[in-house]
Amino acid sequence: MRFRLRRFISVLVKEYRHILREPRTLWMIFLSPAFVLVALSFLFASGSGHVDLAVWDHDRTPLSREFTSNLDSNVDFSVTYVDSYKEIDDLLVDQKVDAAVVIPSGFGDTVRDTEGASVQVILDGIDTFAAGQATGSLLGYASTFGLKLSRQFALPFPPLQVYSQHAYSTGTDRSDSMIPGLIPLVFSLPAMAAALALTRERETKTLESLVVTPVRPLEYLAGKLVAYVSTALVGLLPVWLVATVVFGVPFRGNPVLFIAATAAFLLANMGMAIFIGNLVRSQQTATVIALFVFFVPGFFLAGLIDPIDTTNVMSTGISHLLPVTHFVAICRAIFVKGAAISEIWTSVVGLLGIAAVWMGLGALTFKKRTS
Amino acid sequence: MKDVLHRIWSVVVKEFLQLSRDKVLMGFVILAPLLELALMANMVGDGAGNLPLAVVDKDLSRASRELVAMLDRSDDLRLEMYAENVDQARQSMQQGKVAAIVVVPPGYGEYLTDHRQGAEVQVIVDDSNYVVAIVAESSVENVAAEIIQDLTARTTNISGGPVKMSFVARFNAALDDRPRSITAMLGLIVYQVTLIIAAQSFTRERERGTLEQLRITPLGRVELIVGKAIPTLVIGLVDSLLMIGLIALWFEVPVRGSLPLLLSLFVPFILAQIGWGTLISLVSHNQQQAVLFVFALAMLEVACSGIIVPAADMPKMMQVVSQVSSVQHFLVILRGVMLRGAGFSSVWVPSLALTGIALAAATIAWLRLRAGLDTDSLRQRLRAAWQRHQKQVRRKPTPSARPGRGKPRLAPQPVYVARQVPRRRNHPRP
Numbered sequence: 001m002r003f004r005l006r007r008f009i010s011v012l013v014k015e016y017r018h019i020l021r022e023p024r025t026l027w028m029i030f031l032s033p034a035f036v037l038v039a040l041s042f043l044f045a046s047g048s049g050h051v052d053l054a055v056w057d058h059d060r061t062p063l064s065r066e067f068t069s070n071l072d073s074n075v076d077f078s079v080t081y082v083d084s085y086k087e088i089d090d091l092l093v094d095q096k097v098d099a100a101v102v103i104p105s106g107f108g109d110t111v112r113d114t115e116g117a118s119v120q121v122i123l124d125g126i127d128t129f130a131a132g133q134a135t136g137s138l139l140g141y142a143s144t145f146g147l148k149l150s151r152q153f154a155l156p157f158p159p160l161q162v163y164s165q166h167a168y169s170t171g172t173d174r175s176d177s178m179i180p181g182l183i184p185l186v187f188s189l190p191a192m193a194a195a196l197a198l199t200r201e202r203e204t205k206t207l208e209s210l211v212v213t214p215v216r217p218l219e220y221l222a223g224k225l226v227a228y229v230s231t232a233l234v235g236l237l238p239v240w241l242v243a244t245v246v247f248g249v250p251f252r253g254n255p256v257l258f259i260a261a262t263a264a265f266l267l268a269n270m271g272m273a274i275f276i277g278n279l280v281r282s283q284q285t286a287t288v289i290a291l292f293v294f295f296v297p298g299f300f301l302a303g304l305i306d307p308i309d310t311t312n313v314m315s316t317g318i319s320h321l322l323p324v325t326h327f328v329a330i331c332r333a334i335f336v337k338g339a340a341i342s343e344i345w346t347s348v349v350g351l352l353g354i355a356a357v358w359m360g361l362g363a364l365t366f367k368k369r370t371s
Numbered sequence: 372m373k374d375v376l377h378r379i380w381s382v383v384v385k386e387f388l389q390l391s392r393d394k395v396l397m398g399f400v401i402l403a404p405l406l407e408l409a410l411m412a413n414m415v416g417d418g419a420g421n422l423p424l425a426v427v428d429k430d431l432s433r434a435s436r437e438l439v440a441m442l443d444r445s446d447d448l449r450l451e452m453y454a455e456n457v458d459q460a461r462q463s464m465q466q467g468k469v470a471a472i473v474v475v476p477p478g479y480g481e482y483l484t485d486h487r488q489g490a491e492v493q494v495i496v497d498d499s500n501y502v503v504a505i506v507a508e509s510s511v512e513n514v515a516a517e518i519i520q521d522l523t524a525r526t527t528n529i530s531g532g533p534v535k536m537s538f539v540a541r542f543n544a545a546l547d548d549r550p551r552s553i554t555a556m557l558g559l560i561v562y563q564v565t566l567i568i569a570a571q572s573f574t575r576e577r578e579r580g581t582l583e584q585l586r587i588t589p590l591g592r593v594e595l596i597v598g599k600a601i602p603t604l605v606i607g608l609v610d611s612l613l614m615i616g617l618i619a620l621w622f623e624v625p626v627r628g629s630l631p632l633l634l635s636l637f638v639p640f641i642l643a644q645i646g647w648g649t650l651i652s653l654v655s656h657n658q659q660q661a662v663l664f665v666f667a668l669a670m671l672e673v674a675c676s677g678i679i680v681p682a683a684d685m686p687k688m689m690q691v692v693s694q695v696s697s698v699q700h701f702l703v704i705l706r707g708v709m710l711r712g713a714g715f716s717s718v719w720v721p722s723l724a725l726t727g728i729a730l731a732a733a734t735i736a737w738l739r740l741r742a743g744l745d746t747d748s749l750r751q752r753l754r755a756a757w758q759r760h761q762k763q764v765r766r767k768p769t770p771s772a773r774p775g776r777g778k779p780r781l782a783p784q785p786v787y788v789a790r791q792v793p794r795r796r797n798h799p800r801p
Contacts, residue, residue: 022657024660028663029663032667036667036670040670043685043686050683089541093712094717095703111534117534117535119535119537120539123538123540124541125541125543125546125547126551127551130681132506133509135513136512138536139536140516142535149534160518160519161489162511162512164494164511166496167495168498174680176498177500181500188666189666192662196658197659200578204578282393282395282396283658284393288403288568291563291666291669292403292407295563296560296563299679300415300556305502307470307500307502307503314413314414318414332499335499337499339466
């Protein structure tokens with residue numbers, strides 16, 4: 001009943017044969033992460049912060065014209081002039097503009113009053129990201145415009161200036177922050193393959209013939225895992241080259257830590273995948289479930305785009321059950337921040353814990369099935 | 372024609388019988404989308420809100436405290452800690468505990484009201500996630516703009532500054548982020564379900580050896596494909612309808628446009644996935660490869676869809692390339708019709724694009740199908756052609772080195788011929 005190295009190795013050899021026999025599967029496990037990463041990486045340009053505006057000038061005084069023409073010549077805005085609310089609404093529905101600016105009649109007169117003039121801005125409430133950009137840009141524009149007017153009164157200088165600095169000097173290039181975040185997602189591919197390898201054996205009935213051999217379930221699982229994790233880890237090299245050499249993402253951390261974290265991530269994912277594979281009989285079902293678990297949540301729950309809202313207990317809890325959440329944080333910390341293990345130990349421990357939990361569940365359910 | 376319809380119908384019946392036999396799969400295909408959508412819609416927060424902020428206040432004046440209070444009150448930031456110095460704050464950022472650091476230099480309060488010199492604050496943002504960096508930066512800038520407005524108002528006696536902006540959000544007054552992300556989730560879930568079912572249609576049969584059985588029936592290839600596509604389409608539409616119901620009733624996402632229009636535009640979207648999926652299932656040897664293909668394709672589609680990067684922010688070249696992504700067009704339609712109440716006249720361009728993509732995918736799948744249902748048939752054909760070519764070359768006498776002098780000689784026979792031995796397979800594929 002003991003774990004025998006020899007039997008483990010024979011399973012390992014069998015798995016390598018399976019992988020090597022189908023050159024296409026091998027290439028897909030090995031190269032597809034790098035390939036997908038290349039394609040994804042072309043997406044990230046520097047953000048433009050550009051806002052498409054519709055402008056309706058009720059006032060038509062020199063001052064309102066100054067307001068709109070300055071707006072027009074500002075590189076942050078491109079302006080469409082309109083003449084009715086109907087037109088504004090149509091442009092918003094057609095998603096042609098992000099916001100509309102309505103200058104009321106009497107703008108030129110009231111702007112010098114004690115009340116000041118009020119400009120209405122209609123935002124597209126659906127695209128909240130663009131709405132936020134439009135709000136910021138327009139507020140900034142209004143305050144500089146107001147300042148320019150009030151210079152005629154009192155203030156010859158901007159009373160408050162904000163100097164902003166990027167802590168890790170990634171500049172305006174988004175790929176520096178997004179590519180390390182995408183590495184975990186592209187590395188879900190090998191884990192899916194491993195899960196299917198298991199269900200496949202059940203479906204093609206070769207698992208039965210394995211049961212009658214002296215191989216123990218644990219040896220069998222270990223052999224499978226080591227085979228797939230090692231194949232996937234070799235695929236780390238092209239991914240790393242793509243990120244650092246092709247796209248110039250800085251790698252400031254410790255390579256050994258990175259490799260170890262990737263191995264832990266792969267183990268956690270495969271444990272999860274094996275658990276799924278044990279629950280269902282057919283490959284098709286396993287695939288559908290695996291896709292549900294790995295694909296969409298990876299984009300929305302892992303903190304890849306929007307950071308995880310730590311004030312929401314439920315979402316924080318579920319997010320941290322997914323290995324990808326921890327690994328996104330680790331990848332970003334290692335690549336961009338150059339973090340040492342003492343600084344990211346919480347994520348590392350979380351990842352290891354989850355790996356242990358899922359592997360344990362996978363092993364437990366597996367035993368029951370074969371015996 | 373009637374025969375054709377009859378044969379297609381029998382494939383449809385067969386597919387549904389198979390599906391209904393696999394209770395687990397059926398349950399997953401119908402219920403998992405609803406469950407996942409409900410779970411994620413509950414979890415998704417309000418974008419990048421509530422970012423933790425560290426403040427290094429070296430001024431400790433009334434004005435600086437007011438600034439910190441304003442930062443804490445703003446929607447996107449919350450005060451996490453006061454730090455002694457910048458290094459300490461940087462350390463917290465390194466550990467991921469704070470997303471931004473605001474440094475208030477000594478003399479801030481004085482300079483702010485001093486009429487000869489302006490005040491300044493420094494903000495350091497965590498740019499290891501660019502969304503965080505942008506949001507943190509702009510919310511500090513917004514607070515600064517507010518302070519400037521205040522000051523201008525005080526010095527010029529104009530309350531709120533000379534130009535006030537009053538913001539109204541159309542379609543979504545609270546500027547809630549959820550309608551946007553929930554629609555994206557809905558699109559992605561429909562996408563993944565239909566793509567994976569289609570991608571496994573032929574691979575599964577091939578792996579189980581039932582493809583051979585199907586081939587000896589009188590079914591034509593196109594009939595087979597159409598018959599297999601219909602159940603997927605039905606499942607996709609049922610899923611979509613259920614999910615729309617869920618988000619409209621539970622999450623109060625409005626359905627402003629016409630529901631029939633919306634559902635009819637789901638059809639080309641799902642058909643596009645069926646086209647790609649069928650293509651994948653025709654070229655992969657087994658389900659493992661099929662799912663790897665699906666995953667890689669899905670990553671690319673999502674990347675181009677504007678979920679990770681807004682479409683307008685992509686490089687020009689990628690904006691063109693990303694037009695191939697059916698998800699991108701579909702999200703424009705979904706958000707247009709559902710959330711903005713757009714009619715067909717507003718969304719005909721993406722609808723046309725979607726139809727084009729569906730047609731293109733179907734055409735490629737059909738072309739691939741003409742090469743045969745076997746994955747190797749193309750390769751085998753090429754190999755056979757190559758072998759024929761080789762034989763001809765061998766038979767053809769090599770031209771003499773010195774032309775015009777006697778009969779052309781045959782090429783000298785080599786001592787031994789290394790034959791191409793076909794690679795041994797341990798287990799022949801079914």
